[in-house]
Amino acid sequence: MGRPDAGQYTGITARILAHGGVINLGDQTYPTGELDQEIYKKIGDNYAFIMAREAWALKSRRVPCIALFGDAQTMRRDPSCLGAAKMLSEKHWHFDMIDKFLLDRLLDYQAVILPNAGPLDAATQDALRGFVRNGGALLATGNTSLNPESGDFDLAGLFGVHRSGESPYSIGYLETGPRISQESVYHRCPLLPGFTRSGCLKILKCSQDTGIR
Numbered sequence: 001m002g003r004p005d006a007g008q009y010t011g012i013t014a015r016i017l018a019h020g021g022v023i024n025l026g027d028q029t030y031p032t033g034e035l036d037q038e039i040y041k042k043i044g045d046n047y048a049f050i051m052a053r054e055a056w057a058l059k060s061r062r063v064p065c066i067a068l069f070g071d072a073q074t075m076r077r078d079p080s081c082l083g084a085a086k087m088l089s090e091k092h093w094h095f096d097m098i099d100k101f102l103l104d105r106l107l108d109y110q111a112v113i114l115p116n117a118g119p120l121d122a123a124t125q126d127a128l129r130g131f132v133r134n135g136g137a138l139l140a141t142g143n144t145s146l147n148p149e150s151g152d153f154d155l156a157g158l159f160g161v162h163r164s165g166e167s168p169y170s171i172g173y174l175e176t177g178p179r180i181s182q183e184s185v186y187h188r189c190p191l192l193p194g195f196t197r198s199g200c201l202k203i204l205k206c207s208q209d210t211g212i213r
Contacts (some may be wrong), residue, residue, distance in 0.1 A: 009046045017057050023050060064108040066095040069117055080116035080142065088113075103127040107134055116142035125154055132158060142201070161203040169200075 016023050025043045029035055050057075066088060070081040088095045095113075098105060100120075106112065106127055117140070120128075125145065132138050138158070145155040146163065156162045 009042055010049055013046055013049060017050065017053060020057075020060055020062070062096065063094065064096065064105070065110055066093055067098045067106065067109040067112045068095050069112060069114045070097055070099065078116065084113055084115040100124050106131045106136070109136065111137040111139065114138070114140040114144040117144040119147060120145045120154060128155065129158055156206060160206050162206060163201055164204050165202040167200045167202060 013023055023046075025046060027036065027039050027043065068081070068084055068088065070078070085095070085097075096109075098112075100123065103124060107130075109131075112128065112131060114128075128138060140155070140159065145153045145159075147154050152163050153159055153161070
């Protein structure tokens with residue numbers, strides 16, 4: 001970490017406290033055994049910052065809001081999952097990472113996001129169907145629940161669309177409706193299609209009630 005200034009210490013400590021973590025600060029002496037008094041003053045000030053907030057940090061519990069489907073390994077290898085986490089963090093929306101081993105917690109959340117989650121096992125599919133039946137909101141992108149044998153989504157009935165292939169074009173455009181545009185940073189911009197870095201999937205409606213743009 002080098003020699004962080006007081007603001008960096010405080011910022012990192014605040015994030016750890018907010019996520020229910022435990023802070024353990026230390027330092028290494030110089031080869032002569034001498035201690036750096038400046039560093040230890042910063043450490044002392046940081047622990048004073050913690051003590052002033054300790055009453056709110058002890059026995060705290062999470063308040064479930066949004067569940068992001070994935071794990072630490074997925075975050076490292078899949079830019080979609082990392083991008084979704086970054087988006088939620090930048091919007092200051094509280095979220096938890098969950099995976100197929102935490103499906104019993106789904107009903108605690110208001111919404112579940114599956115960013116290009118790929119094929120899903122039967123237990124995960126059933127849990128997601130139950131989540132939506134109970135009023136939960138589901139956002140799935142790309143190849144989520146794509147069955148490599150059938151070429152269609154296993155959750156097509158839940159999504160309201162079937163996969164019929166991929167766009168032959170290397171780029172895509174995302175058109176935002178008035179509601180999204182008015183609630184976003186683009187509220188002063190004309191309603192123009194947004195450019196995406198990858199192509200799009202071809203989909204077909206499951207029923208006439210499905211809205212597709």
